[in-house]
Each structure stands twice: as structure tokens, then as C-alpha cells.
Amino acid sequence: MRRLIAAASAAAIVALAGSSAGAADLKACWVYVGPHNDGGYSEGHDKGRQMVDAKLGDKVETSYVENVREGPDAERAIERLARSGCGIIFTTSFGFMDPTIKVAQKFPDVKFEHATGFKTAPNVTTYNARFYEGRYIIGQIAAKMSKTGVAGYIVSFPIPEVIMGINSFMLGAQSVNPDFKIKVVWVNSWFDPGKEGDAAKALFDQGADIIVQHTDSPAPLQIAESRGLHGFGQAHDMISFAPDAQYTAIVDNWGPYYVKRVQAVLDGTWNSQASWEGLKDGMLVMAPYTNLPDDVVAMAKDTQAKIESGELHPFKGPIYKQDGTEVIGEGEQLDDDTLLSMNWYVKGIDDQIPQ
């Protein structure tokens, strides 16, 4: 019933908007790989879109397409948006990279922003957040709180972003407990609650007592909650799904970035760049620290402050690969390019990266 009312009013608004077309200076559009309310990654982007609505709603009209599959369907969806008058289009998944570039070539006056990719063009920007900074912090928390010294890490696909996250987590954990271990399970999907839940169970059964994930559903945390164990949320504060189990979550915070970029288009100052900001610029935030003792919370906040000020960098040397070879020495820091194409584990991780 509430759907009926909500949708009826939405229809009314659409009708009104249709009749007053042209009142907005700019149309900003988003392409999501999942549902706009998936409680995870895509919802994070949608919340960002809503912030643009809230802050710039008088000048900007926003719209989105959801559940867009990567591949030719994506190209069509992006082109459709371009043709329907969007001035700036945000494509929010890595798999939209080539479709974005292709459509951008056809529509040189439309601006495109592609999340988590690496191809830019005069009218295509890439943007990402330094999620690894958050991973370092939760790594420290995990090492402090785990009784067995083993964390279960549930991941989707072995892409550099994910590997970077695993390594950063490990380095954070090792800074507290040099013998900390992780067990990694690949579920081959960004969002599969059944499989993620099963993976969590399998990991708990093997001695892990903390769960970390780079997948989008709250299922692993729900399993942790049901077993009286703990874990970390991903992309979204998942405390409502696991009130006693979540320590914190790495929350995507795309809103301020979107407002900034849309404003740039309005001001005429938009240009193509490769943006990769972190905690300092608010691209990600840590969810409130819950179910933790005060000293651990203090440590986490302290680490966060140090990362924001630049005093601490998760990938500061010495860093060794799994086989022991030194990658960088004391005082050095891994550069962005190395991070963005990372395909090796740091020393201390026993698993092998699927090749």
C-alpha cells in the first residue's frame, strides 16, 4: 500500500517535472550495478546522489538507472542517459569502464565519471576512495580483539582493489600482533548473501573468530551475530543487521565528492582527472565504533587521526612479499601505481592469490 502511495506521488512529481522541463540547469545521472537500495555498495552511491539533490536540488535534476549488467547492456544504459540530456554521468562499477569510454567518445560534450577504473579521457574522470586506509584501522582492531588470532576474510574477486585491502588489513593487524593470521575465501560475486553466509560459517568453523568482508551483503555479520562473534561491515553501516556483532564498518561516503563535481560542472571548472582521496577528504568514514572496549576505540581513533594528518601511511616500509623479498625499505612508501595494480600478498598471509 505504501508503495502505491509513494509511487503515485512519484508519478505526480514526474508529471510535474515533465511539464517544467528545462527548469534545472543540469541533469546529473548515475548508473548502478545493483539495486539502489541494496544496503551496500550501490546504495552508498545513491546516498551520494541524494546529497546532490539536497544541496543542489534547485539547479540540478538527478536520476539513475539500476541493476545494469556490465557489458553491452551497460553501454546501452549509459548511452540512453547521455541521449536523454544528462550533463554528467557517474558510472559506479569497474565493469562499466569500456562502455563509459565508448559512449564518451560519441558524446564529447557530456562529462563522465567512472568509479574504481583506470581509463581516462578528455571528458572522462576516474574516481575512487582510499578504502585501504579504513582496512588498516580495522586490521588493528581485529588483532586487538581476536582471541584466536585468526580472522576470516570473505572476498569477491582477486582484483587489485581487493588485494590492496587484504594487504592493508594484514599490515594493520601485524602492527598490533605480528603473528596474526587470515583465511581467505573467494565467493566470486560482489553480492550473494547465501554464499557469503556459508563462507562465514566455514571460516568460523575453521577457527576464525572475526569476520572481514569485501562483499556487499550483511549476511556474514548476521552469521557472526548468531554465533556471538564479531566482524566489520562493508560499504554501509550494517549495525542494524548485527547490533552486537559489528565493531565498525568502512562506510562509502561519495556524497561530498559528487556535490563537488556537480558544482564544478555548474561553475564550468570541471576537468578530467584521476581522483583518489581518502579519510582526510571524507571519501570514506568509519561507522561508530561499537561493542569495543574504550582503549581499542581510542587506538582506532588515534590511528585514523594519524592517517588523516599524513603521519601514518598503511603502506609505509619495510614491506615484504610472501616469499620474503623486500618491496620497499624502512621509511619508503608504496606509490599509487604500485597500489593500483597490486597482485601480490604481503608476508604473513599463507594463502595464494588465485592466478
Added chain:
Amino acid sequence: MEALEGPLLTIITASTPLLLAALGELVAERSGVLNLGIEGMMAVGAVCGFAAGYVTGEPIAGVLAAIAAGMAMAAIFAVVTLVFVANQVASGLALTLFGLGLSALIGDAFVGVPGLGVTNIHIPVLSDIPLVGPVIFGLDPLTYLAIALAIGVSWLLFRTRAGLTLRAVGDNHVSAHALGYGVVRVRFIAVLFGGACAGLAGGYLSLVYTPQWTPNMTAGRGWIALALVVFAAWLPARLVIGALLFGAVSYLALYLQGRGVGIASQFLSMLPYLTTIIVLVLISRNQTLLRVNTPACLGQPFVPDR
């Protein structure tokens, strides 16, 4: 010994939705109807179960809603295939498609919302026995229902008149009709039962297994249930074993990854499907078992002669 408890519990709960859906399909197929729409019925059952549970705050409302939703979907299928005598394979596929789409439409309002969850049973002394306690006496109510259902279906099929009628209709609908049995009526009821079970299986997923709703959360389980029915040679007892086996192989794939076995995750994920194929082939070689148990009129449309 303690280390076995977790895996066993996981395997049992993983196999429950498969068992439920497959039991329903077994009854439908025994009456001669091949319903490929399990996936669709499960999806609608899952979303309706979740919605009812969420809105009322009572898990039991969710369970009942899931069953009702499954039956409603099955009714559509029954009308199309039994009254309009349409091709059962195509109708089943249409049901899957329709059900998946409808469930996503209904579920749109419920994505990203935490669900209720159903707590496990706890019997004071028995549940606390290490290993045996939680595994046998500490499961969730729906799993016990599934096991009871398996026993009940087995008894019904092989020890009652109604079951005999059902099997007769499935084996030779022409003769059954000549004898005066209401073929369409029996099949209709069997298909509705199949829908109720599939709906319940879906409700299990969204209420117990991962208490939330997401589109496509059935993840192909309906097709696995179909395979399990053949796998079990249409015998409920073997169905329980088959469901556990499939649950175990799926779990093993994830467990081995955690263990650090060097096989790529994609190949480990293939294990359940390859196992199903291999077992199906092995089953097919036992021609006697199949000949005795396969409903001879499975999938054939029934039209009474004048």
C-alpha cells in the same frame, strides 16, 4: 569432535531449503506433472514470507505467507497445464521467469532491510550434549518440519490409498481415468502441494537462512531441487541423503578455500554441479530402480477421451 559440530550444522541448514523444495516437486512429479517453475515459486515465497514477517513482526506469519504465495504461483501453473493442457516444460519456464520478476517487483520495498530470523529450538538437557546435542536437538523449527515432511510424504506415497492413487495417476493416467480417479483433481492437489513446499523453502531462505530479502536470493536452488528429485529416483528417503550430499559438497568448496587448498575458487564452486552430473549418470545406469520409480506419464499432457 567439537570441530565437526559447526560443519554439520551448516550442512544440515544448507540442505533444508533444497529438501523442502524437492519434496514438493517429488509429489508433483509422482502424479505425472513436471514443474520446472520451482525457482519462481521459491522466489515469490521468499519475498512474501519476508514481507509478512517484517510487516507483522511475527515469523509464523511469514511462514504462512510463504506457503500461501507458493501455492498461488503453483495454482497458475496448474491451471495452465492441467486445464489448458499446455506444454509443461514451457509453462514451468514461464513460471520461473514470472516468479523471479514478480518477486523482485514486490521485494523492491524490502531490499536492505534486516529481517526477523527464527531462533533455534533449545531442549534443556538434550541440546547441550556436545556434538549430538545441537545437531539433533538444536536445529531451527523449519528443519524439523522438513524432516517430518519427508517421513510424512514417504508414508503417504507408499502406505496409504491416497498415495497409491497419486502414483497410479502418475504412472498411467489413461487407466487411472478409466478407473474413475479424478486425474486432473489429483494432479492439481499435488501441484499445489509442490508449490506450498517451494514457497516454504523460499520462506526459509529469507526468514531463517539469511534473514533479508535480495533479488535472486534463490540462486539456482530450484534447479538443484529438480536434479535432486531425479537423483533420489523419486524416493523421499534418498532425497534427504541427496540434499545433505549437495549441501556438504557446496560447503566443502568454501571450506577448502579457507583451508588454503591451492585450487582456484571457480573450480571448487563447480564441484556441486559436477557432482550432480556424475551422480545423475550413475543413477541412470541403474535401470531397474528407475523403471520402477519413474512416473511413466511424467510431463505428458492429459486429455480425457470422450
Added chain:
Amino acid sequence: MAVLSPVIAIALTVFTGFFIFLAVGVDPFEALYVYFVEPLTQWWTVQELLVKAVPIILIAIGLSLCYRSNTWNIGAEGQLVAGAIAGSVFPVLVPEWNGPLVLPVMLLMGIAGGMLYAAIPALLKTRFGTNEILTSLMLVYVAQLFVDWLARGPWRNPEGHNFPDSRPFDGWQVLPVIVGDDVRINAIFVLIAVVVAWFVLKRTLTGFQISVLGQAPRAAAFAGFSQKRMVLLTFLISGGLAGLAGICEVAGPIGMLRTTVSPGYGFTAIIVAFLGRLNPVGILFAGLLLALSYMGGEGVQIALNISDQITRVFQGLLLFFVLTCDTFIFYRLRFVPARSAPRAAGEVSHGSA
């Protein structure tokens, strides 16, 4: 009646759609327009429609041969993937080979890949009697997982910063465009397939065998038509066509071997085969109609904020209605007045259309 039935089914679907849109809370007239008519109004969307319809129709033609002979190939999606993998062997492993022969070789290998993959369930059925619905379906998952592994692992683009997906194809390795911006040469393959299939079914002995095996298996047995041979033949043909569709997708619109090669064309083709009533020309139109429904679904998503899942609802409904309307072709409805013996007031009896 044979032509009228699908038309009635479409009308019923549109009619039901009217009420569904009403229930969801949007203006049903506008929604129906955006859904069914708007995609036809722009050249760009018409092209996209054709691009989407082509692989589906290609696969559906092959499937129709299977289904006519009561062989249920549900694994076309897997055969598509197998064809895509087989056809990509050269561009991925030997990218320097870029001459006019590359593409024909790729296409042939794609067909071969699909055929080999389809042979598995076919042989399991003929040698062991294993249910082909289930084996072909299980193999779909296997194929999808395999291509995922390939595209992320050994076949990944060496210049791709360790991201998945293969090196992009270029030059002669890409399927050429023949109409507008997007319609490629596989559209011609489809037209050829339709004509050949029609010819085979209507004029050759094989086509006759297929039809008889499906409609009257016992008569076929008496006539000496081999069920086993037909299972193998129809699976190989449908597998080959699915494989062709797969490599055309990869070498055409996608342009590389990705972790997912198809958004479910193999399954949509099953629906199209039935919607087209297993007739090549019917399949051509059914494929176009279904592609239209995909376009429409995307359109209403953007224009009216309706979930694109409505497309699946429509497709399911359409199939239900087509199947139901078919009853009136295959059977003749007769109303029998109630007599002393308990009998239904309406009874369906055998008839011929």
C-alpha cells in the same frame, strides 16, 4: 487461428500490463507507450533492438529443432559460453595474427566449441539415458565458472593492471558492422539460419524425422527413425548455433572475452523458441518482440522509475498467454450438457486445427 493465437496472447499481455502499471502507480498509457512503442521511434534504439535480438534468435532457431523432437536442451547458455571461449583462443593467445582469415577461423571454432559442449549432455542421454534437462543445465554453471576463471586468470589482459578481462580484440578480429553504428554481420547469419531452418523442416527428410519424433514417437520408431541419432543431431546443431552466437557477441558488441559473456541470452532463447511456436519465421518475430521488451524495460526504468524486473514479469506473462492460447489451436472446445452421470459441464476433446 495459428496466427491469431500469438496476437491474442500479445493483446492479453498488454491488457494485463495495463493493470500492473496501474498497481505500481504510474500512468499506464504512458508506461505502455514507453515500453512497447518508444523503442521503435528512434533509429538508435531500433539498432540496439536488433543487436539484442540477433543472438537470441540465432540460438532459438537451434533450440526449436531440439524441442520439436522432444529433446530438451536447457543448456544453450553454457554452449554459448563454450563457443565464446573456443572462438577467442586465437585473439587471446596469438593476438599478432590479424589478417582476413582470423575472423572466419574464430567463428568456426566458436561453432565447434558450442557443438562439443552440447555433445556432452547428448551423449550422456544416448549412452546412459541421463535426463538432458538437468545435465545441460548443470553444465551452464560449469561453463560460466570456467570463463570467469579464464578471464581473471590465464587469459587476463597483460596490460590491464591486473584487472580481469582479456586483451581487446582489434582489426580483423572484430565482427564488422554492416548497418548503422551497431548492427553487425551476425544479423545476416540469423537470416540465413531462419531460411535454412525453414527449408530443413519443411522439405527435408531430417526435418520430417524431427517433427514425427516429437509428435508421434512410436510411429517414428516403427518407421525406423533413430531417436538417438536425432538427440545427437539436434543437440549439435543447437550447440553450434549457440556457440556462434557466443563468439559473435564476444567479437562484436563486447570486443573481448569478459568474465560474463552473456546476460542470459541462452535462457531468453528458450522463451523465444516457444513464443515463436517452434517455427523459424515465428521465432524471428518473437525474438524481435522480446528484444523490444528488454528495450522497453530499460526505458521505463529511466523515464518512470519502475524496476526493470517488470520485463521478466511481462515475458513470463506473455509466455503463459501464448501457451494458453495454443490450447485453442491444438484442441477443440466442446461443451457437453450435464447428464445424469457426473461429468464436467465443459470438456476438452481431441481435435485438429
